[in-house]
Amino acid sequence: xxxxxxxxxxxxxxxxxxxxxxxxxxxxxxxxxxxxxxxxxxxxxxxxxxxxxxxxxxxxxxxxxxxxxxxxxxxxxxxxxxxxxxxxxxxxxxxxxxxxxxxxxxxxxxxxxxxxxxxxxxxxxxxxxxxxxxxxxxxxxxxxxxxxxxxxxxxxxxxxxxxxxxxxxxxxxxxxxxxxxxxxxxxxxxxxxxxxxxxxxxxxxxxxxxxxxxxxxxxxxxxxxxxxxxxxxxxxxxxxxxxxxxxxxxxxxxxxxxxxxxxxxxxxxxxxxxxxxxxxxxxxxxxxxxxxxx
Numbered sequence: 001x002x003x004x005x006x007x008x009x010x011x012x013x014x015x016x017x018x019x020x021x022x023x024x025x026x027x028x029x030x031x032x033x034x035x036x037x038x039x040x041x042x043x044x045x046x047x048x049x050x051x052x053x054x055x056x057x058x059x060x061x062x063x064x065x066x067x068x069x070x071x072x073x074x075x076x077x078x079x080x081x082x083x084x085x086x087x088x089x090x091x092x093x094x095x096x097x098x099x100x101x102x103x104x105x106x107x108x109x110x111x112x113x114x115x116x117x118x119x120x121x122x123x124x125x126x127x128x129x130x131x132x133x134x135x136x137x138x139x140x141x142x143x144x145x146x147x148x149x150x151x152x153x154x155x156x157x158x159x160x161x162x163x164x165x166x167x168x169x170x171x172x173x174x175x176x177x178x179x180x181x182x183x184x185x186x187x188x189x190x191x192x193x194x195x196x197x198x199x200x201x202x203x204x205x206x207x208x209x210x211x212x213x214x215x216x217x218x219x220x221x222x223x224x225x226x227x228x229x230x231x232x233x234x235x236x237x238x239x240x241x242x243x244x245x246x247x248x249x250x251x252x253x254x255x256x257x258x259x260x261x262x263x264x265x266x267x268x269x270x271x272x273x274x275x276x277x278x279x280x281x282x283x284x285x286x287x288x289x290x291x292x293x294x
Contacts, residue, residue: 031276032085033269035092042095045252048121049094058096060087061106061114061123061245065198067221068278070125072105079103082217083242085273086143086261087124090244093260107195109175112136115245122257123245126215128177129292138250139243140257143270145289147236148178149216151223153204154231159211161234165189168210171200178214181238197222205229215240220281241289258291 043049052058062079064072069081084103091101106114111127114120115137126146129139152159159168166188172179174193182191192209194200200212201222212219216236223230244261246254264270265288274285 033272040095043256061120063125082277129243138246141243142241146215146240148238151219171209224281
């Protein structure tokens with residue numbers, strides 16, 4: 001019996017590592033741009049940056065379960081993706097090298113609280129700018145415009161847009177803008193909320209829900225990771241300007257981040273970062289949106 005088990009293990013190991021197996025998809029470090037780090041006192045008048053300089057590091061809120069946008073490697077603890085690169089290029093202009101950034105995963109429903117309580121210095125994670133959130137936090141950007149979409153199983157034939165969601169189980173992150181839109185505009189759908197989109201996708205694959213809805217950028221990543229199982233359907237049915245969340249009263253920080261975004265859009269870093277991350281989904285880089293310096 002022991003010999004049979006050992007043989008089975010060896011066969012399985014050989015199958016998993018057979019020649020020609022494609023490497024895991026994801027951002028390749030060699031393709032990522034590097035960012036010149038400004039002097040540590042490049043920005044003055046920001047209490048948030050003063051505190052960060054005092055502790056010797058920035059604490060940046062992020063997502064950890066969004067392929068090509070913000071994803072955490074469970075083995076190494078490192079974060080990668082387009083949002084992570086945006087955070088790094090901004091940090092460089094603020095005077096912080098990559099090794100001085102501590103990324104902290106914050107769920108969608110807790111973003112405002114994290115910024116208000118000083119748990120993070122700024123937040124970069126598919127964070128839609130809207131008027132209600134502006135009452136609670138500040139926003140730099142936008143640095144990207146997304147749109148709400150729908151992810152379904154490959155064999156799904158009955159869902160081609162939000163008009164087809166009546167009686168369907170639709171999953172999104174609790175507290176997110178897409179969750180609230182389905183709740184308000186498509187009340188005949190059965191809405192299911194989780195803390196993370198990865199939990200929604202797991203439930204979609206196992207047929208516990210019929211669709212996952214959030215920004216098309218996020219869904220592009222999941223579909224690219226599992227093209228035989230998942231697909232996007234229909235057209236985007238919203239406009240989602242992604243911003244960098246800041247403490248509401250720290251206008252110096254917000255202005256400095258806007259300057260950093262403009263600098264890296266103009267010098268080509270923004271497109272290089274996109275091509276090495278979100279561009280791996282097959283969607284070419286759009287033109288960055290105008291920055292709103294309110």
